[in-house]
Amino acid sequence: MPIILHFRRNVLRNRTRALVIVVMVGLTLGVFLVLSQVGNSIVAYTGEVEASVPNIITVQPANNFIGGGYFSLTIGAGSTTGLDANASAIVAATPNVVSVQRVFTQPLDLSSATSGATSGGSFTCGSASNPGVLGEDTTSQLKLVLGGLSGAGAVDVVEGRSLASSDENSTTALVSQAYATATGKGIGSNMDVNGTEFTVVGIFSQSCYTLIFPYPAAASALGITQASILYVVVNQYQNLATSLSSLQSRLGSSFNVQILANADRSSLQGAISAILLAANFGEYAALASGAGIVVVVFAMINSRRTKEFGLLKALGFGNAHILAEMLLESLVFTVVGLPVALAISYIAGPGLAQTILGGVGASTQLASPGSGGANVSARGGSNPFLQGIHFAPTLEVVLFGLAVTLILGLLGGLYPAVRALRLRPTEALRHE
Amino acid sequence: MSEVLFKTEKLSKSYVSGRRTVNALEEIDLVIRRGEFVAITGHSGSGKTTLLNILACLDRGSSGKVLFDGVDVQKLGASELNRVRRDKVGFVFQSFNLLPYLSAKENVELPMEVGRLRKEKRTERSTDLLASVGLEGRGDHRPNQLSAGEQQRVAIARALANGPSAVLADEPTGNLDPDNKAAVISILRRLNIEQGMTVIMVTHDGDVAERSERIVRLAKGKIRSEGRGKFLRTERKET
Numbered sequence: 001m002p003i004i005l006h007f008r009r010n011v012l013r014n015r016t017r018a019l020v021i022v023v024m025v026g027l028t029l030g031v032f033l034v035l036s037q038v039g040n041s042i043v044a045y046t047g048e049v050e051a052s053v054p055n056i057i058t059v060q061p062a063n064n065f066i067g068g069g070y071f072s073l074t075i076g077a078g079s080t081t082g083l084d085a086n087a088s089a090i091v092a093a094t095p096n097v098v099s100v101q102r103v104f105t106q107p108l109d110l111s112s113a114t115s116g117a118t119s120g121g122s123f124t125c126g127s128a129s130n131p132g133v134l135g136e137d138t139t140s141q142l143k144l145v146l147g148g149l150s151g152a153g154a155v156d157v158v159e160g161r162s163l164a165s166s167d168e169n170s171t172t173a174l175v176s177q178a179y180a181t182a183t184g185k186g187i188g189s190n191m192d193v194n195g196t197e198f199t200v201v202g203i204f205s206q207s208c209y210t211l212i213f214p215y216p217a218a219a220s221a222l223g224i225t226q227a228s229i230l231y232v233v234v235n236q237y238q239n240l241a242t243s244l245s246s247l248q249s250r251l252g253s254s255f256n257v258q259i260l261a262n263a264d265r266s267s268l269q270g271a272i273s274a275i276l277l278a279a280n281f282g283e284y285a286a287l288a289s290g291a292g293i294v295v296v297v298f299a300m301i302n303s304r305r306t307k308e309f310g311l312l313k314a315l316g317f318g319n320a321h322i323l324a325e326m327l328l329e330s331l332v333f334t335v336v337g338l339p340v341a342l343a344i345s346y347i348a349g350p351g352l353a354q355t356i357l358g359g360v361g362a363s364t365q366l367a368s369p370g371s372g373g374a375n376v377s378a379r380g381g382s383n384p385f386l387q388g389i390h391f392a393p394t395l396e397v398v399l400f401g402l403a404v405t406l407i408l409g410l411l412g413g414l415y416p417a418v419r420a421l422r423l424r425p426t427e428a429l430r431h432e
Numbered sequence: 433m434s435e436v437l438f439k440t441e442k443l444s445k446s447y448v449s450g451r452r453t454v455n456a457l458e459e460i461d462l463v464i465r466r467g468e469f470v471a472i473t474g475h476s477g478s479g480k481t482t483l484l485n486i487l488a489c490l491d492r493g494s495s496g497k498v499l500f501d502g503v504d505v506q507k508l509g510a511s512e513l514n515r516v517r518r519d520k521v522g523f524v525f526q527s528f529n530l531l532p533y534l535s536a537k538e539n540v541e542l543p544m545e546v547g548r549l550r551k552e553k554r555t556e557r558s559t560d561l562l563a564s565v566g567l568e569g570r571g572d573h574r575p576n577q578l579s580a581g582e583q584q585r586v587a588i589a590r591a592l593a594n595g596p597s598a599v600l601a602d603e604p605t606g607n608l609d610p611d612n613k614a615a616v617i618s619i620l621r622r623l624n625i626e627q628g629m630t631v632i633m634v635t636h637d638g639d640v641a642e643r644s645e646r647i648v649r650l651a652k653g654k655i656r657s658e659g660r661g662k663f664l665r666t667e668r669k670e671t
Contacts, residue, residue: 014533311529314490315543316518316594318511425490425517429529 010329017301021333024297026340028290029408033345033401034352035286037391041353042279046272055237056142056260057244059083059091059230062253082254083227090250091232096239097247101140102215102227106133128182131209133193135218135227139165142231144174144212155212160187160202163214171217173198176206196221231260287404291411298330298412302420309420310428319421326420330413334405341401342393349391436499437598437630438464438487443496445482445653456482458653459496466597469624469631471644471661478650480634481602487632488523488600489516501597518546522591524601528583530575536562536586537571543593561589565619581612588619598630599623605640617643 061081083102092100126132136144144155144163155162155174163174175185180203185191189200191211198213198221218224234243240259248257309322393401420428445457457479464470464487472480485491486498489505498505505516517523530539540558549557562571565585575583584604591599601620605613617640623629624645633644641647644661 009534009538307529308531311531312542313514314488314517314523314529315546315590316514317546318514321546426485429490429525 010325018333021297021301022337022340025294025334025337025405025408025412026344028293029334029337029341029401029405030344030348031352032286032290032404033341033397034349034391035282035356036400037345037349037397038353038356039279039282043276046275046279055234055240057232057234057240057247058256058258058260059087059232059247059251060228060256060258062256081226081228083230084225087251087255088227088230091230091247094232094243094246094250096235096243098233098235099140099142101137101142101231101233102135103137103145103231104135104215104219104224104226104228106135106222106224106228125207126209128179128209131176131179131211133218133222134210134212135215135222135224136163136212137215138163138168140231140233142233145231146206146210156205157202158205160200162202162204163212167201167214169216170214171196171198172201172214174202174204174212175200176208176210177203178207179209179211182209193218193221194223291408294334294408294412295415299415299419302326302417306420306423306428306431310423310425310431313425313428323417323421326417327410327413331406331409334409334412335402338398338401338405341405342398345397346391346393353391434465434467436463437466437468437501438462438632439497439499440483440487440493441497441499443483443486443493443498445479445486445491445493447494455653457486457493460653460655462648462655464630464632466630467624467628469621469645469661470633470648471641471646472632472634472648472650473636473638473641474650474656475636477652479653480636480650482653483650484600484602484632484634488521489513490523518543519594520597522588522593522596522599524584524587524591524599524604526603526606528575528580528587528607530583530586530590532575535572535574536567536578536582536589539575539586540571540589540593543590547594557593558589561592562586564592565589566615579612581608581615584608584612584616585619588616588623592623596629598632601631601633603635604633605635605637613637613640 061083088100088102091097134144134146138144146155157174158177160174163172173191175191180186180200185200185203187200187203191198191200193213196217198211198217204212213221215227232243232247234240244257244259248255251257312322313319440460440462443457443460443462444455446453446455448454460479460483462483472483474480482491486493487500489500489508493506496506500516501520505513508516530536531542534542537555537558540561541554544554544557559571562568565588567582567585567589570578570582575586578586584607588599588601588604591601599620604620605616608616620631620633621643624631631644633640635641642662647659647661648655649657649659
């Protein structure tokens with residue numbers, strides 16, 4: 001095979017040229033691989049963030065106003081909301097609904113309420129003798145919430161532990177710091193609520209007098225049969241509108257069905273889309289510039305061989321032969337450059353990624369409205385984007401790099417080859 | 433009278449340089465017979481190299497006919513011209529044009545590679561050809577390890593690689609000192625005498641031209657005169 005014979009001599013006896021090409025290809029591809037890994041990490045992390053943000057719909061009774069205060073309440077003892085076991089079952093059976101969290105809010109003893117009590121039945125902050133009670137399902141994907149309403153914050157446990165899904169059927173309790181201080185309650189203390197003894201397992205940060213119990217035990221102790229509000233988690237953000245319509249249709253006009261903090265969720269979605277676009281753009285920009293550099297390098301080096309191509313033509317070598325030799329050469333150079341690229345990616349990748357993403361710190365943690373922030377537990381540390389990056393050459397990376405190198409090699413070899421082939425032997429031979 | 437190998441009929445070549453059209457050749461009628469040793473001479477810009485390139489199928493004329501072995505090469509496609517260059521023409525350049533990364537032997541074998549000759553045959557032939565130009569034992573040397581005269585002799589050996597019908601040489605002695613000049617002309621003459629090889633040589637050197645059989649003088653793209661050189665056919669018989 002004269003092509004391979006000539007190619008072999010050409011490459012082996014022009015070692016400096018071969019080395020320059022391989023290093024250039026390796027460098028270009030190495031940077032691309034690093035940027036690609038950085039981009040993948042960004043995509044993966046934003047995907048985790050997106051997946052961790054609950055897609056929530058709230059269901060409330062239409063004839064009762066709930067809201068307006070930090071700890072709000074409109075439903076007095078014995079009031080009905082319609083959010084009973086039947087309503088909860090209808091909601092849970094709706095397509096795309098992943099979980100339902102029942103929440104009720106109520107003063108422990110409404111008849112003796114004094115602090116903040118109004119004629120409308122609202123209850124502002126309670127007192128040591130008249131605290132507010134939150135009954136919440138602990139098995140939902142959602143976190144425990146304070147106030148149980150749109151925009152209310154998550155529970156921040158400062159001592160002991162929070163309520164877990166295993167507490168759903170227990171009589172464990174969380175108490176606010178204000179209540180604990182005023183009543184001398186601590187972790188392990190017991191509280192009697194209408195004959196049911198609750199055990200304090202955690203104290204959370206709050207200046208109001210609040211108690212949080214698992215929903216079943218709280219409902220039993222307080223004689224509650226209907227929730228104040230249902231938090232409904234939908235499987236995907238895209239299904240929120242459909243689920244909203246479906247729930248409203250199934251529950252009827254007695255209930256207000258709303259998407260929780262939709263505007264914020266859209267804003268978050270927009271931000272994630274922008275980040276993904278930027279990550280992809282960086283990757284493609286690196287590929288495009290890499291291809292450009294490789295093509296230019298090949299063109300520069302091969303332009304010095306124009307006279308050689310002219311000679312080969314003068315000796316009777318056909319265009320197909322010269323084209324095949326140049327493409328073979330560029331492909332071999334780029335494939336040989338792949339290990340160099342993998343080495344560069346492995347060695348310089350962490351530093352380069354740190355340089356690119358170093359400014360992105362803990363503030364990157366994205367918060368989701370009403371649920372206390374995105375729960376991306378897998379990404380600890382100060383820079384979540386850097387946590388998931390691995391620069392070790394895996395089979396996937398090698399195959400990906402090989403595919404990219406072959407494309408670069410073809411692009412790099414094609415242009416100078418076509419350019420050389422268009423010259424007549426006499427024109428090519430005049431090149432110096 | 434031997435058969436015609438090259439024949440041009442009203443061959444013209446013009447090209448555009450900047451805004452003006454240059455007529456490099458104007459209606460050249462030339463006949464070169466098989467076995468002739470022809471020198472084409474003229475001043476710079478007379479069109480001698482252009483004529484040689486067209487005869488060697490390295491370039492095409494703008495109009496007219498170029499018959500090579502009875503075939504009008506002006507009408508041949510690119511691949512057919514490649515075959516003509518590969519099989520029928522041996523070209524010797526003024527600046528040798530040896531590939532620097534190949535040895536002398538590999539440079540000579542290069543045209544044979546495209547001719548798909550087996551390796552053993554190639555080696556045998558390149559060794560013989562190098563020996564015929566006085567370069568026995570120098571086959572493994574790279575061009576930069578050879579003198580100018582030796583490089584030109586390698587180039588002549590390369591031109592003979594595929595057993596061409598004619599050797600066309602463009603100023604083959606232009607870069608050589610008198611001794612090497614004489615040696616190269618001697619090789620070309622020997623080829624012509626011993627093998628009956630048709631040799632067409634472009635030169636601006638009157639002394640070199642005089643050592644040919646026939647001299648074609650060009651001026652401004654036209655044949656101005658033709659004459660006989662000192663290399664007479666009788667000399668062949670004596671050699």
